[in-house]
Amino acid sequence: MKIASRHLVAAFALLGLSGLAAPALAAGGAEHPPAQKWSFSGPFGTFDRAQLQRGFKVYREVCSSCHGLEKISFRNLSQPGGPGFTEGQVKTLAAEYKVKDGPNESGDMFERPGRPADRFPAPFPNAEAAKAANGGAVPPDFSVIAKARTYERGFPMWLIDIFTQYQEQGPDYIVALLNGYEVAPKGVTVEAGLHYNKYFPGNKIAMANPLVAVIDDNGKPNDPGFYTDGTPVTREQVARDLAAFLMWAAEPKLEERKHLGAKVMLWLLLLAGLLYFTKKRIWSRLEGAH
Amino acid sequence: MAEHHSSYVPKTGIERWIDARLPIIRLMHDSAVSYPVPRNLNYFWTFGGILMFMLVAQIVTGIVLVMHYTPHVDFAFASVEHIMRDVNYGWLLRYMHANGASMFFIAVYIHIFRGMYYGSYKAPRELLWILGVVIFLLMMATAFMGYVLPWGQMSFWGATVITNLFSAIPVIGDPIVTWLWGGYSVDNPTLNRFFSLHYLLPFMILGVVVLHVWALHHVGQNNPTGVEVKNVAKDTVPFTPFATVKDLFAMVCFMMVFGWFVFYHPNFLGHADNYIPADPLKTPAHIVPEWYFLPFYGILRAIPDKLGGVVAMFAAIAILAFLPWLDTSKVKSGKYRPTFKIFFWIFVVVSVLLGYTGSQPTDKVVLALGGRTILDMVGFAQILTVMYFAYFVIALPLLGLFEKPKAVPASIADSVLGDAKAAK
Numbered sequence A: 001m002k003i004a005s006r007h008l009v010a011a012f013a014l015l016g017l018s019g020l021a022a023p024a025l026a027a028g029g030a031e032h033p034p035a036q037k038w039s040f041s042g043p044f045g046t047f048d049r050a051q052l053q054r055g056f057k058v059y060r061e062v063c064s065s066c067h068g069l070e071k072i073s074f075r076n077l078s079q080p081g082g083p084g085f086t087e088g089q090v091k092t093l094a095a096e097y098k099v100k101d102g103p104n105e106s107g108d109m110f111e112r113p114g115r116p117a118d119r120f121p122a123p124f125p126n127a128e129a130a131k132a133a134n135g136g137a138v139p140p141d142f143s144v145i146a147k148a149r150t151y152e153r154g155f156p157m158w159l160i161d162i163f164t165q166y167q168e169q170g171p172d173y174i175v176a177l178l179n180g181y182e183v184a185p186k187g188v189t190v191e192a193g194l195h196y197n198k199y200f201p202g203n204k205i206a207m208a209n210p211l212v213a214v215i216d217d218n219g220k221p222n223d224p225g226f227y228t229d230g231t232p233v234t235r236e237q238v239a240r241d242l243a244a245f246l247m248w249a250a251e252p253k254l255e256e257r258k259h260l261g262a263k264v265m266l267w268l269l270l271l272a273g274l275l276y277f278t279k280k281r282i283w284s285r286l287e288g289a290h
Numbered sequence B: 001m002a003e004h005h006s007s008y009v010p011k012t013g014i015e016r017w018i019d020a021r022l023p024i025i026r027l028m029h030d031s032a033v034s035y036p037v038p039r040n041l042n043y044f045w046t047f048g049g050i051l052m053f054m055l056v057a058q059i060v061t062g063i064v065l066v067m068h069y070t071p072h073v074d075f076a077f078a079s080v081e082h083i084m085r086d087v088n089y090g091w092l093l094r095y096m097h098a099n100g101a102s103m104f105f106i107a108v109y110i111h112i113f114r115g116m117y118y119g120s121y122k123a124p125r126e127l128l129w130i131l132g133v134v135i136f137l138l139m140m141a142t143a144f145m146g147y148v149l150p151w152g153q154m155s156f157w158g159a160t161v162i163t164n165l166f167s168a169i170p171v172i173g174d175p176i177v178t179w180l181w182g183g184y185s186v187d188n189p190t191l192n193r194f195f196s197l198h199y200l201l202p203f204m205i206l207g208v209v210v211l212h213v214w215a216l217h218h219v220g221q222n223n224p225t226g227v228e229v230k231n232v233a234k235d236t237v238p239f240t241p242f243a244t245v246k247d248l249f250a251m252v253c254f255m256m257v258f259g260w261f262v263f264y265h266p267n268f269l270g271h272a273d274n275y276i277p278a279d280p281l282k283t284p285a286h287i288v289p290e291w292y293f294l295p296f297y298g299i300l301r302a303i304p305d306k307l308g309g310v311v312a313m314f315a316a317i318a319i320l321a322f323l324p325w326l327d328t329s330k331v332k333s334g335k336y337r338p339t340f341k342i343f344f345w346i347f348v349v350v351s352v353l354l355g356y357t358g359s360q361p362t363d364k365v366v367l368a369l370g371g372r373t374i375l376d377m378v379g380f381a382q383i384l385t386v387m388y389f390a391y392f393v394i395a396l397p398l399l400g401l402f403e404k405p406k407a408v409p410a411s412i413a414d415s416v417l418g419d420a421k422a423a424k
């Protein structure tokens, strides 16, 4: 290729990527969440089944009273690429929930035990009820929250991210948020019903530190046997497990996607190689070909 | 090409029968097999085929998505999640479609800048170029309306901001906006009509693409020297196998970039906010359009007056259509125009920087001295906007008059064989 076209290539590469620097941002006044290590990052990443199961436990026992999971069915918990519960476990679990159904023959709505095909019941009947119970703030649904939160990476990090495939801003943010509760710095007044959190945009969040239900103020677990698989019950660990579970909830086909990706990319690479040599061969017939 | 006569010879009885009644095989043979292409095309000429591939990919994935999508404010977001979770390979369809739009624009921007560098818009290709500008406009309309369909926060607020622009038109502005919305705000009627148009416009694009290719095959391709084909035997090669295999190779390379995003970084080119269901009562902190609109969004916000901003934004696109007459140089290819080259690259950088200003908050400080703001994002965008338009209305007309171009090769064959000798 000529020098001119090489310049063109470089410039277009830049141009194509130019405006990408502006994702929806967790706006102003918040610190950048530290990056965690995730089993599901990178081209061959997979979820850690045990971690997803622990995260589900945290969700169910601590967060589910306020945060829904409306896009997820119980049966999803036993699907490939997920927490890997057995179908029996899922049946038992579903039956522990009361699900509204109906109308029956007499025209009445009724409650029945959940079935695997049911979705997780919502914690509040509507947004108004959620607001009323939470001092005016609505706890967001958790189905896609791990993809619905991010923070600004800045130049040149966002460019580098294309190649490193870093895309775990959401789970990183959730871990940080759960560890970000602090005493408000001097000069900052936190209104009643709000709590200071250094990672929350604007720093004042309507949710009290939810992990006090598991870890007390001194960082000690309320119940050292909270995890049954021997995993240490620390605030970071609990937050990471929960965030991993939320990433799975937001992207249940992540493993399938990466597996298929590897096959497709390999196939394309082979095809590109074959085409390259075919092209060279065909063009070499011409006089003065280069 | 005028001197290009059909070389198709029907071999079987059936072919002869068809050829006498509807010479469609002849048409395909003449346009995809024997069609002569300049032998010196570089890889920037493969993007036309790539664009064709992307259009078909968008249409195919789009049609299947429609089978599972629900255009209603209460169900749209949930139906997209249903596609992602419950439809077999639904995640693949949706990620291909969403990232496909970005790839489509990457390809079209390369295609457009290629044309601007090698002077492909000049006679006899003015109509070919203008049809391209029409396709570009239709693509932008299509992508804008498609982005509204998942009905996330950015869908809703993007639609609100952009449709509101029309209210800047004096007197009839507000009635137009109400008419566009089908009501007094972006709501269910808006989503429904955007859905309808999002399905329609790609097929209009397809129609214009047919005209674009027809014009192309009539006048023949430009090439890096900008010298027209003089001798078909010496200057060109038949499309098949030469261009076919080269285009295929480039297309597969492009598909690897596409695959990188679809399989490994599917949300990189999107906005996290669009995973929050639309909420008319909650404005996001930053409303930012998709990356491919950012340079134009930068121009829009550079002008303090709303109507002025809208006019400038549309003018920035429309002015492309006048390029054939704004560029006064007799020499087509930028390769032989040393001064033009400098201005061209400045223009490319200006376009990229305009995209940057479009992505940033308007009050962000660009340059400060001793605590005093010298230049904020709006001011920066204003300077760049002036430079953008100056390229078209000052640089190009004057360069043609004052620039001393380098010697242009006598023919394509001369240029190729000359290069080959020089390499030995």
Ligand code: HEM
Pocket (backbone or CB within 6 Å): B055, B058, B059, B060, B061, B062, B063, B064, B065, B066, B069, B080, B094, B097, B098, B100, B101, B104, B139, B142, B143, B144, B146, B147, B148, B149, B150, B198, B199, B202, B203, B205, B270
């Ligand atoms: C010029 C070609 C096209 C472009 C540039 C385009 C662009 C887009 C974009 C940017 C989105 C939003 C994706 C997202 O963020 O989720 C979208 C969604 C959608 N498009 Fe298209 N599209 C094209 C053709 C089509 C066609 C031909 C159809 C139908 C026949 C179609 C059907 C849909 C549907 C149903 C959605 C909503 C589902 C979703 O959001 O993923 N598109 N399109």
